[in-house]
Every structure is written in C-alpha cells, then in structure tokens.
Amino acid sequence: MISKIPFYRLQRHPFWHSIVESLVQFHGYEAPKAFEEVYAYYLNLRTRLVKRDFELIYHEEPFAVACEIAKQQLNIAEHMEKYEQILMEAGW
Numbered sequence: 064m065i066s067k068i069p070f071y072r073l074q075r076h077p078f079w080h081s082i083v084e085s086l087v088q089f090h091g092y093e094a095p096k097a098f099e100e101v102y103a104y105y106l107n108l109r110t111r112l113v114k115r116d117f118e119l120i121y122h123e124e125p126f127a128v129a130c131e132i133a134k135q136q137l138n139i140a141e142h143m144e145k146y147e148q149i150l151m152e153a154g155w
Contacts, residue, residue, distance in 0.1 A: 075103055077155040078121055085129035085151045089142055092133070100132050125155065 073079050079101055086097035108117055120128070126146050130136050139146065 073105060075099055077153040078125060079105065081125035081149055081153045081155050082129045082132070084153065085126050085146065086133060087136055088145060088149065090129060090133040092136055104128070104132050125140070125150070 074083070083094070083097045083101050086092040086100065087094055092100070095097075096111075108120060124139070126139050126142070
C-alpha cells in the first residue's frame, strides 16, 4: 500500500509544486484550481499503481505532467527559461 501524502504536504513537495506552478504559468490555471487538479492526479495514480510503479512518476518532467493534466501539449523549448526558474525555486 502506498502511503497517502496529505494535501498540505503535497503542496510543498518540489516535484508536485513544480507541476502546480507549470499549470499556473503555462496553462493559465489559478493556483487553487491547479493544486486541486494536481492532488486529484496524485490520488488517482496512488490508487491505481503499486508503489514501485508509482515511484516512476518522479522520472517524468513536471512540465510534461502539467501538460497531461491540462490536456494541452506545449513545446518545452519555448518555455525553458521560465520552467528552469520554476524548478530551481521549487528545489527540484
């Protein structure tokens, strides 16, 4: 069983926070809606996958996960400078 990260802690996790910021910066989400969507995505993965498979999510780019959540594929190269800033600020 995969342990569930409480919503308030997920907001501070560098990987998940980078996804939230990508949704806000590149997809026009409001922060509360971005947090809600990311938490729903996290819970969906957590319930569908065994622990070792769940851990593979951390090999994905937060930018790509944000695009998947938003159902809007963007070219990362066009946003690289801002994206790298998001990752650095999040500590990812």
